[in-house]
Amino acid sequence: MMVRIPLVNAYPGEPCRVVQIQGGRGLIRRLYALGIREGKVIRKLTTQFMRGPVVLDIGGAQVAIGFGMASKIIVEVDR
Amino acid sequence: MRILLMGSPNVGKSVIFTRLTGVNVITSNYPGTTVEYTKGTMRYRGERVEVVDAPGTYSLDPTSRAEEVAVAMVEEADLIINVADATNLERSLNLTLDLIRIGKPLIIALNLWDEAKHKGVKIDVKQLEELLGVPCIPTCAITGEGIKELVSRLDEACPSEFTYQDKWETIGQIVSQVQQVTHRHHTVWERLADASVRPFTGIPIALIVLYLSFRLIRFIGEGLIGLIFDPLFEHLWAPLMLKLSALLGGSGLLHGILIGELIDGNIEFMESMGLLTTGLYVPFAAVLPYIFAFYLILSLLEDSGYLPRLAVLVDTFMHRLGLHGLGIIPMLLGLGCNVPGSLSTRILETRRERFIAATIMAIAVPCMAQIAMIAGLVGKYGAKGLGTVFGTLFIIWVGLGILLNRILKGESPEIFVDIPPYRPPYMKTVAKKIWMRVKWFLKEAVPFVLLGVFIVNVLYTLGIIQIMGKLAAPIVTGLFGLPQETVGALLIGFLRKDVAVGMLVPLGLTLRQLIIASVILAIYFPCVATFTTLAKELGLKDMLKSVAIMITLTIIVGTLLNLVLPR
Ligand SMILES: Nc1nc2c(ncn2[C@@H]2O[C@H](COP(=O)(O)OP(=O)(O)OP(=O)(O)O)[C@@H](O)[C@H]2O)c(=O)[nH]1
Ligand SMILES: [Mg+2]
Numbered sequence: 001m002m003v004r005i006p007l008v009n010a011y012p013g014e015p016c017r018v019v020q021i022q023g024g025r026g027l028i029r030r031l032y033a034l035g036i037r038e039g040k041v042i043r044k045l046t047t048q049f050m051r052g053p054v055v056l057d058i059g060g061a062q063v064a065i066g067f068g069m070a071s072k073i074i075v076e077v078d079r
Numbered sequence: 080m081r082i083l084l085m086g087s088p089n090v091g092k093s094v095i096f097t098r099l100t101g102v103n104v105i106t107s108n109y110p111g112t113t114v115e116y117t118k119g120t121m122r123y124r125g126e127r128v129e130v131v132d133a134p135g136t137y138s139l140d141p142t143s144r145a146e147e148v149a150v151a152m153v154e155e156a157d158l159i160i161n162v163a164d165a166t167n168l169e170r171s172l173n174l175t176l177d178l179i180r181i182g183k184p185l186i187i188a189l190n191l192w193d194e195a196k197h198k199g200v201k202i203d204v205k206q207l208e209e210l211l212g213v214p215c216i217p218t219c220a221i222t223g224e225g226i227k228e229l230v231s232r233l234d235e236a237c238p239s240e241f242t243y244q245d246k247w248e249t250i251g252q253i254v255s256q257v258q259q260v261t262h263r264h265h266t267v268w269e270r271l272a273d274a275s276v277r278p279f280t281g282i283p284i285a286l287i288v289l290y291l292s293f294r295l296i297r298f299i300g301e302g303l304i305g306l307i308f309d310p311l312f313e314h315l316w317a318p319l320m321l322k323l324s325a326l327l328g329g330s331g332l333l334h335g336i337l338i339g340e341l342i343d344g345n346i347e348f349m350e351s352m353g354l355l356t357t358g359l360y361v362p363f364a365a366v367l368p369y370i371f372a373f374y375l376i377l378s379l380l381e382d383s384g385y386l387p388r389l390a391v392l393v394d395t396f397m398h399r400l401g402l403h404g405l406g407i408i409p410m411l412l413g414l415g416c417n418v419p420g421s422l423s424t425r426i427l428e429t430r431r432e433r434f435i436a437a438t439i440m441a442i443a444v445p446c447m448a449q450i451a452m453i454a455g456l457v458g459k460y461g462a463k464g465l466g467t468v469f470g471t472l473f474i475i476w477v478g479l480g481i482l483l484n485r486i487l488k489g490e491s492p493e494i495f496v497d498i499p500p501y502r503p504p505y506m507k508t509v510a511k512k513i514w515m516r517v518k519w520f521l522k523e524a525v526p527f528v529l530l531g532v533f534i535v536n537v538l539y540t541l542g543i544i545q546i547m548g549k550l551a552a553p554i555v556t557g558l559f560g561l562p563q564e565t566v567g568a569l570l571i572g573f574l575r576k577d578v579a580v581g582m583l584v585p586l587g588l589t590l591r592q593l594i595i596a597s598v599i600l601a602i603y604f605p606c607v608a609t610f611t612t613l614a615k616e617l618g619l620k621d622m623l624k625s626v627a628i629m630i631t632l633t634i635i636v637g638t639l640l641n642l643v644l645p646r
């Protein structure tokens with residue numbers, strides 16, 4: 001079953017399809033520039049302790065973004 | 080005519096720039112290496128044209144000072160070489176489409192072509208060229224493949240007639256038309272890459288890396304001094320200087336300036352204070368070996384791609400200081416020299432972050448020249464000496480960061496960083512980089528060291544240090560418990576910290592006095608080179624704020640240390 005969750009709640013390595021970015025224009029533009037946008041399948045690799053940054057895999061490239069940003073990315077996963 | 084190199088961070092613009100112009104610039108495997116533009120020239124159509132290397136930017140809407148510098152260069156460019164990342168065409172096209180709308184002659188270098196091949200990424204270059212209507216050339220900057228073709232096809236650069244409505248839809252279409260990805264297996268490097276950002280494995284790895292770096296720097300630095308530089312000065316240079324001393328009659332003005340004072344009829348390189356004795360020994364024998372060792376290790380860390388991973392690991396901690404993880408990069412560069420450290424604060428997004436980073440670095444991050452001298456001064460006391468000095472500086476660094484984060488309005492943004500793949504450092508690149516930095520030290524620092532030693536002589540001869548000593552006695556002696564003569568070192572510290580630390584040697588200070596004096600010298604004010612850089616970066620108002628913090632902190636820390644350290 002497909003469910004929608006914030007990216008930070010995804011399991012490490014699980015394929016996640018981005019469905020929505022709940023942020024302002026600035027955030028959306030920056031995320032887009034790194035290849036994070038609606039429809040893309042990305043994976044969360046790790047999260048650091050205490051709401052630290054989240055490391056993502058986007059088509060083989062790695063990117064680290066803050067926990068807050070990652071909470072605003074809503075993804076669809078198959079659970 | 081001016082040619083501009085534009086591209087996302089860390090795609091190889093600076094390597095291409097060096098290939099085109101022969102001008103060496105620093106290149107490293109992390110986004111944000113270049114924070115200032117550099118100009119060079121190359122031959123094109125039989126004439127000299129200007130080529131500009133700019134910082135990397137993901138789009139034409141800048142999000143940091145470094146990106147602003149890049150975007151500001153576009154206006155004045157006559158031709159743009161868009162350096163794209165062949166391993167990540169999709170992301171690169173974002174900037175490419177922006178540049179197409181600018182309407183200037185454009186040519187695209189598909190760099191990192193070798194890595195794209197390894198990754199199983201195939202790009203149909205012909206088709207991409209046809210689609211965009213500008214020349215596209217695969218390049219591998221590091222080996223130079225494709226650079227000749229890039230140069231020979233500059234003539235074909237033209238404004239693109241490509242038009243689009245929805246940018247991301249267009250990018251998606253282009254990528255699906257020209258790119259094919261075949262899958263392949265994970266390499267050992269990639270497994271290591273993952274382990275070094277997972278907290279359970281990453282934090283131990285970081286501790287090991289930092290500990291090894293520290294040990295290696297000390298081992299190499301001390302080894303070079305003990306085995307090469309000290310013997311050279313003691314056995315070859317000292318006898319020569321003694322001859323010169325005799326020739327000059329053993330005393331007098333010229334003798335004082337060139338040789339300085341003989342101690343028990345001998346030359347003491349740390350104490351004599353002549354231009355040819357202490358003036359040469361400090362930069363070449365005491366400091367240079369450590370500078371070399373530090374930059375060797377730093378270059379390896381930079382080129383491997385470890386630094387952005389370290390930034391991710393320390394992010395949570397750095398947020399307490401009002402910075403995000405990338406704030407560690409100006410600090411590491413600052414350990415080499417505070418000048419590049421100050422410039423590198425440009426990779427941070429907000430003014431608030433840049434102020435905090437610059438202030439805590441200028442105060443609590445001593446440069447390698449100073450560290451080397453402090454190591455020479457208190458190293459023999461082991462952890463009781465070195466540990467106390469650097470431990471105190473670390474506490475100040477953390478404490479001041481926390482304090483500034485509390486009192487300054489606003490919040491610091493979250494980390495947002497592209498993590499490059501690990502790459503084996505190329506020995507040639509590393510060697511070139513060390514040489515550039517050592518050369519910079521020789522050119523920018525050595526004259527100041529000599530000037531410093533010269534001024535010491537003048538100040539002593541004119542009796543100025545003695546007068547200043549009396550004036551400053553209430554603070555220096557009263558609060559800090561240091562002898563009046565320490566004022567001489569504090570005066571010279573405005574010019575060069577290494578010479579200033581050296582001036583403590585002949586004063587015969589006790590360990591606690593050495594510790595207090597070393598800490599005070601590190602924090603009270605930046606050297607003139609750092610000060611001018613900071614004033615430019617921060618603006619006068621913020622610089623004055625920063626200076627006010629330095630002075631207040633010096634009084635508090637000096638007094639506290641004097642109270643706390645055992646007598
Ligand atoms: N394998 C490979 N590595 C490359 C190539 N071009 C550059 N590199 C490496 O990529 C890293 C980044 O190169 P730089 O020239 O510093 O990149 P830049 O675009 O100037 O980066 P910023 O100044 O941070 O924007 C360095 O470690 C280079 O050695 C290439 O074609 N192939
Ligand atoms: Mg560069």
